Amino acid sequence: MEILVCVKRVPDTAENEFELNGAGNDLDRDDLVYSVNEWDNYAVEEAIQIVDKVGGNVTVVTVGDDESEEVLRREMAMGANNGILLSDDAFEGSDGKGIAAILKAEIEKGSYDLIMTGAQADEGAGQVGGMLAAMLDMPYASLVNKIEVGDSKITVGREIEGGNQEMNEMQLPCVLSIQTGINEPRYVGIRGIRKVAKLDIPVKSASDLGVEGVGDAGAKTKRVDYFVPDLGDGAEMLEGSTDEIIEKLIEKLKAKGGL
Amino acid sequence: MTQIFAYIPYKNGAAEDIALEFPSAAKKIDESASLTAVVTGSGADLDKVVEDMTGIYSEVIKVDNADLAYPNADVVRKALANIIPLDAIFLTAHDTFGMDLAPGLSVKMDSSYAADVVDFEGIDGTTLKAVRQELGGAVSTHMTIDIASGAVMTVRPGSFAPVEGGSAGGSVTDKSGDAGDLSAKRKFLEIVEAEVGDVDITKSDVLVSIGRGIEDEDNIEVAQELAEAMKAVVSCSRPIVDAKWLEKSRQVGTSGQTVKPKVYMAMGISGSFQHLGGVKGNPFIVAVNKNPKAPIFQVADVGVVEDILDFMPELTEAINDL
Numbered sequence A: 001m002e003i004l005v006c007v008k009r010v011p012d013t014a015e016n017e018f019e020l021n022g023a024g025n026d027l028d029r030d031d032l033v034y035s036v037n038e039w040d041n042y043a044v045e046e047a048i049q050i051v052d053k054v055g056g057n058v059t060v061v062t063v064g065d066d067e068s069e070e071v072l073r074r075e076m077a078m079g080a081n082n083g084i085l086l087s088d089d090a091f092e093g094s095d096g097k098g099i100a101a102i103l104k105a106e107i108e109k110g111s112y113d114l115i116m117t118g119a120q121a122d123e124g125a126g127q128v129g130g131m132l133a134a135m136l137d138m139p140y141a142s143l144v145n146k147i148e149v150g151d152s153k154i155t156v157g158r159e160i161e162g163g164n165q166e167m168n169e170m171q172l173p174c175v176l177s178i179q180t181g182i183n184e185p186r187y188v189g190i191r192g193i194r195k196v197a198k199l200d201i202p203v204k205s206a207s208d209l210g211v212e213g214v215g216d217a218g219a220k221t222k223r224v225d226y227f228v229p230d231l232g233d234g235a236e237m238l239e240g241s242t243d244e245i246i247e248k249l250i251e252k253l254k255a256k257g258g259l
Numbered sequence B: 001m002t003q004i005f006a007y008i009p010y011k012n013g014a015a016e017d018i019a020l021e022f023p024s025a026a027k028k029i030d031e032s033a034s035l036t037a038v039v040t041g042s043g044a045d046l047d048k049v050v051e052d053m054t055g056i057y058s059e060v061i062k063v064d065n066a067d068l069a070y071p072n073a074d075v076v077r078k079a080l081a082n083i084i085p086l087d088a089i090f091l092t093a094h095d096t097f098g099m100d101l102a103p104g105l106s107v108k109m110d111s112s113y114a115a116d117v118v119d120f121e122g123i124d125g126t127t128l129k130a131v132r133q134e135l136g137g138a139v140s141t142h143m144t145i146d147i148a149s150g151a152v153m154t155v156r157p158g159s160f161a162p163v164e165g166g167s168a169g170g171s172v173t174d175k176s177g178d179a180g181d182l183s184a185k186r187k188f189l190e191i192v193e194a195e196v197g198d199v200d201i202t203k204s205d206v207l208v209s210i211g212r213g214i215e216d217e218d219n220i221e222v223a224q225e226l227a228e229a230m231k232a233v234v235s236c237s238r239p240i241v242d243a244k245w246l247e248k249s250r251q252v253g254t255s256g257q258t259v260k261p262k263v264y265m266a267m268g269i270s271g272s273f274q275h276l277g278g279v280k281g282n283p284f285i286v287a288v289n290k291n292p293k294a295p296i297f298q299v300a301d302v303g304v305v306e307d308i309l310d311f312m313p314e315l316t317e318a319i320n321d322l
């Protein structure tokens, strides 16, 4: 089975305190720690496990800048066979549809049975997978947390509200967006990354792919600025030494029925 | 005039709460817009929801087809693409169905797309201004959405004030005949219910809830000791379950349990909307987080900026000494 997994390099929410830049139109990106989108790691792990069972190849692809190569290499260190970097100044400022159109162009150059994305990335949109499926006219299921592979069909479980699972049968090829918890992504150490350091990762531009109308000019949805919402009546912050804080907290917990 | 269509999600013949929230969202898009509810499905449940919606919306579209009895997004999308005018604004909930349906619908309708909108700031010409969040709620953004050829948007449940229903006296238009070819390459099979766990966190008045800030499986003991001291139960956010450190039945959130405790201790939890979506009944929320900018502090009643691995043992000791 030929599987393509779309991955994205994103600011790591667990590692960063986000600040706005001076102009307030972007994050202060100088010291941000980036990593592969959490959901994409689960997608790559799932793809590797499927290929281990039924044979085939896992290809990871990203739309990004030169630095995005590092996330492709990381996923190749996990066990993905190939990596492709789609990179061009003309891609900058693309909205979700722009990204999906770029990925679609690459997908049509190959022959994939299964295409996977993460359920969502740093922008919390969860849009690229569903758009890709519609553009490719393939069936789609989002928030997938179980996959059983058959011959020309697969059975997938979707996580729905309350932790219930919706089972579906889908024809191949199809697009799935993967939810966390579907598996336990393998650990990748420095040594693993070193092993794939020399592997060739082709870089493709807009003209290689033959895509137009993407990037900022083609985007119908645009981010104007970032802001941190007014705290309003946010939390009362307890201050002082740890002992003082604990004393105040215990009083409040007693009053509210916590003790 | 701006035309807005709102897709009504429902279960067992009862519309989800967001059915009362779309009218407020629509007003914030355009005070003078026309707003139509769209209800798809089959049989008695559908009829019941359509009837209920006539109390809230002045126009209701009903689409009855056996293929729509279960809301399989690949099927519903086909029907909607034939029924909704291509240049209209289409709203649906940012829930597991909306996420499944809407991005692809925006492609099929060749409309702009915006996900998980939490506020609208009106239309200027053909540009709609909306507010969203990114990075797990750490930052908000203003977006411009070109609505010249329509827009499909998901809105976050609970973000718009619910309206009073009951008296709209709406009229129903049956568009079942317009649904078109509903064959699909995805077939719904069944629902598998979530497993019941060893403890029922929904029954506890006090929850000590841990998130990724607990850092390591071995540290869970520290939370258990605090819970014991407080006669509470340990619950958690999703990453703790994903890592298989605690059972799924302990997860609080939209894809886990809905809890209504008196006191909720959020320990090393950032405060994503999917997590907070499971915390109901307006409990007293205490948040301990080492990041002073963590979004949880916007919703907590009391906040402490400390490392939970140091703070929890000290709090446990102090409580045990009382």
Ligand SMILES: Cc1cc2nc3c(=O)[nH]c(=O)nc-3n(C[C@H](O)[C@H](O)[C@H](O)COP(=O)(O)OP(=O)(O)OC[C@H]3O[C@@H](n4cnc5c(N)ncnc54)[C@H](O)[C@@H]3O)c2cc1C
Pocket (backbone or CB within 6 Å): A013, A014, A119, A120, A143, B096, B136, B210, B211, B212, B213, B214, B215, B236, B237, B238, B239, B251, B252, B253, B254, B255, B256, B257, B267, B268, B269, B270, B271, B272, B273, B274, B275, B278, B288, B289, B290, B291, B294, B306, B307, B308, B309
């Ligand atoms: C469809 C869908 C459904 C979802 N359903 C749920 C759900 O039901 N429940 C749920 O919880 N999530 C759910 N999620 C995931 C959700 O989006 C977040 O990813 C998740 O809630 C984050 O969990 P967290 O706050 O524990 O982790 P993080 O966001 O990583 O936050 C960890 C926090 O701990 C702090 N911290 C780190 N170390 C320490 C320390 N030593 N001391 C003090 N503080 C520390 C950090 O500053 C940070 O604020 C869902 C996502 C999707 C897409």
Ligand SMILES: Nc1ncnc2c1ncn2[C@@H]1O[C@H](COP(=O)(O)O)[C@@H](O)[C@H]1O
Pocket (backbone or CB within 6 Å): A005, A006, A007, A008, A037, A039, A040, A061, A062, A063, A064, A096, A099, A116, A117, A118, A119, A120, A121, A122, A123, A124, A125, A126, A127, A128, A129
């Ligand atoms: N720039 C990108 N390159 C490759 N894949 C992407 C990119 N942006 C988003 N995706 C994929 O789409 C998924 C959902 O992201 P989003 O729709 O942005 O929330 C991600 O988990 C990725 O699999």
